[in-house]
Amino acid sequence: MEAQTPSFISTGDGVRIAYRFDGASNKPVLLLSNSIGTDLHMWDAQVPTLTEHFRLLRYDARGHGASDVPTGPYSLDRLGRDAVELLDALGLQRVHVLGLSLGGFVAQWLGIHAPERVDRLVLSNTAAYLGPPQQWDRAIAELLAAPDMQATAEMFLRNWFPACMLQANDRGVEAFRRTLLATQREGVAGSWAAVRDADLRRTVARVRNPTLVIAGEHDTVTSARHGEELASAIPGARFKVLPAVHLSNVERPAEFLDAVVTFLTEQA
Template identity: 80%
Template structure:
């Protein structure tokens, strides 16, 4: 296996987006798109298994990780165009896309607006709509007024993982906690604004790429019902439920990877 250390592109609006490749250059590229409050390391546990089949392209979304953190609200359109500009800069015309949570929302945008750049889509623990919009205004304001990310970090962790993983010093959970605490508040608030303002309930019907929707049976962020509704909206989409909370790729790693690989490598 070959791998490449982190490097970066600069988007049209001047934001530096950090990315990295892992895996054999001769294998199909699978783009991984992350949840709010995480960086490209949220996929670390799946890299070994996924690079048996794909060359992985991971990136830190604007506002997260080593990428720049512009202030103010972000839009889903801007987050999606960050990915398009990344693909353009790397000379990648068509890739598989796997997105979880906000990453799954970005993946939907790609399927709607630039379907020619996408081969197959995996939409995990996500939704076509997370309204009403005004429910996000108070959390955004409170976060920007808070002295740090401590309260928001603990809220995220309790929404992401089951109680058994939150008890004690689970090494994986601690890694996510460190990332959250190191994330700048403006990045999370800007991304929350994108979630507040998006609604793909009608336009998701325009996705015609082969699509797999994965939901977590115990997910309280994007429920199994959200996943079921999304799968019913995307023409021909498949739907599977894993016995997990929100971070299905971490909690149900083996089942998650099996489902993703089986779908992406299936012969047409």
């Protein structure tokens, strides 16, 4: 993916959010929302295929990439409003939304609180709730006390990819490692707090947008059971399991893209 200087908007609380467009302006817009510890480049390998059908809007969540890193904790409500304010600033009334992991939480929030801004939803490798809160408190404290991101980066990679990709020194894995090591700890800790405090198990039933839930068969972060529960809670949602760990867009790109594009382009 070619280098491109990001553009920025400022949120209501004064945080700069970096974003970029890819694809023709006459195509429907697809908003992509990322996992913790990544930036908008987590979708680079999918951009060529997705831009055949959509104008992509990618952004760095607060605390990540080129966006500002305010002191945490963050809330899911604030992360969701960041996305809405991005759409407002760009004059976009209604878009498709694809979110993975934390991005999937944000996408759920949009379906619950701003359904008029969403056409179709894809919720990938995510959950409505990831408790108990105590596990996040411990992780946040350990991260903020650590000397750097090294140990946390390796933990993320083990949770994201199968052992065969890690052992093969996969170029894609190395790119994600570099991004993790460049991510400020405050951004990760603040985002973990948003996950810690999020519980959408009841309210997600209010989602009425057409929804596809994608889960990874081997995902140890947001399990296939989490995905199945999410799909069961959303009226009419479809459910797809891929033979993947957590970053199913990277590990199983062909199957991932086929599921996403088929769902988003089919006639109502």
